[in-house]
Amino acid sequence: MIDTRDRSRAFRVQIVQGCSGLFRDRESAEGRQSMGSRFGQVMRRLRGDSTVRAFARRANISASYVSMLEKGDINPSVKLAISLDRDLAANGGLLTAFVADAIEHRNVPSDTPIHQDGFVPTLVTDNAGDEDGEDATNRRQMLRLAGAAAMGTVIDDEATRRRLNDAMGAHRSLDEWSTAHEDHLHALRTRPPAQVAHDLSIDLDTLSRQIELAKGSELVELHRVTALLAAIQANAFTRLAQHGTALRWWETARWAADASRDLDIRLLVRAEEAGHGLYGQRSPQSVLRLLTEAEHLAGQRPMLKLAAIKAKALSKAGRHAEAEEALDRMTDLAHRGVRGDAQGFWTPNELYFSQSWVYAAMGREEAAARAREELLRLTSSYVYEANIQLHAAWAAIVSGGVEQGASQAATTIAAVPEQFRTVHVLETARMTLRAVPVEHRTRPAVGELRAILADSA
Incomplete structure (x- = not known):
């Protein structure tokens, strides 16, 4: 039996490790590979x-x-760095x-003020020019580039902000953490999702430091917060198709949920x-x-989300009659007034989305x-809207309209912007493709x- 304190410590270590870098996969070969520049390393992450081809199009x-x-x-x-930081939703990461890189390789003082006055397409080149002349001055003036042109602000110095918070003894209340959960x-x-994962990683780092100092009832409540935020982070990494990272965040979310002792x-x-x-x-x-493990944990407590997911899982396994029975149970629970979770994850959309899928x-x-039709009446989510259009295509194929x-x-798929072509959208399209009978797979x-x-992979 693992000691509670050891388990808590392991849990906190997992939080810190999970937040330690932008989209860093600790076990990946890429994470161990030595990169040629900070810029290149951030791009790879x-x-x-x-x-590479799909990323290049994006x-x-x-x-x-x-x-x-x-x-x-x-x-x-300079122009390309600004453009890439904006187009890839790097939130200043590429610019930083x-x-x-420029400061390190050109020996430019890190506090040199930079003004954005156009672009210098050869800012960092092999021919340095006259270091004492106007070219050198221009290079030095452009080096801080900060996202001023990209976002109208200077580079977000997150480390400075954190030091200020620490110096002031800043401490988020539970209500503030609840608001943060709703915002994410x-x-x-x-x-x-790339922007979501990046922004959330900052709050998770703050949360991990607050957990280290918390005791008693506050620590239990912070475990609840951690479970919810870790689940959102796992969701975001799932959408990015970074499944190994997502699975580790699901594990952290489960540990935190269990530590909270909150069955819901x-x-x-x-x-x-x-x-x-x-x-x-x-x-x-x-x-x-x-799902079976979750149902055992739930006991007699009905849960709409479990019923909805079970219907989709049975459907994907090809057990269509059982999937329809699960849909009927889900609908019956809704008619009996069973409500979804109180944390904002469940919405009535899921009832109709599950029906559309099955x-x-x-x-x-x-x-x-x-x-x-019912779903479109309720939602404006890009994931739902794209997926239900794919459901319509899926139904047509199964009905013979290949x-x-x-x-x-x-x-x-072509109409979905690259940054929104999440694994949820692409995997639904793959399920649609897999529904095509073998004898029709050569159709144009x-x-x-x-x-x-293939281009979106």
Whole structure:
């Protein structure tokens, strides 16, 4: 039996390690690889599991240029550094790395003020020019570039802000942490997941330091906060297809939920973990095992989210009759007034989304369409909107309209901006593609869908 203090310490270490770098995967080969520049290292972390080609399209540069930047073989111009930081939602991370590289390699004082007055396409080049002349002065003036042109502000000096907070003895109240949880959950539904993961990592680092000092009832409440924020972070990394990192964050969320001794939080975290596992992170059988464990933990307590996820998991496993029975149980719970979680993760959207998924997989186009209509009435989430369009394509394919469905799916994916082509959207499109009968997989529309998915990988 592990000692409670040891378990708490292990939990806190996990939080600190999980937050220690932007999208850092501690066990990946990339994480152990020596990079040629800070800029290249940050770019590589931002890319995550995306292919170089897909990442290059998102960054609006060539794949070979991405490779050279990551290896440190070349350095970007001021204009390109600003553009990449903005387009890749790096929130100043690339700009900070650019400045650090420039200061290190050009021996420019770190406190040199920089003004944005256009662009210098050869800011960091092999021909330094006259270091005592006007060229050198211009280089020094541009080096701090800060995201002023990109975001209208100077580089966010997070370390300075934290030192100020520490010096003032800043301490977030539980109400403030509740607000932070709501803010990050809203961001998850409306902003690119890379931005969500980056912003949330800052709060998680703050939380880990506050946990170290907390005692008694405050520590228990902070465990609840940690469970919720870690679940959001796991969700964000799932959307980025960084599944190894996501799985570790799910583990941290479970540890924190168990430490809180709050059954509702424990069930919520497990349901969220199982639900996101359906998007290429786990097999349907593994997800069903997680659900069985959660149901055992719940005992007689009904939970809408568990019923909804079970319906989708059974559907993905090809057990359509059982999936429809699970849908009926979910609908019955809703009619009996069973409410979703009180933490904001559950919304009525999930009722109709689950129906749309299950009926699409069965080829029941009319039933799926009714669920989509109800869902569109309630939601403005980019994930839901893209996925239910894919459900319509999925239902059409299963019903025999292969050309129509494949064309609709390809059009849907093409319309989604690169930064919003999350694993949730792409995996739904892959499920749609897998529904195409073998004898129809050489059709032009199917080839188009396959190609756009390959490009988005």
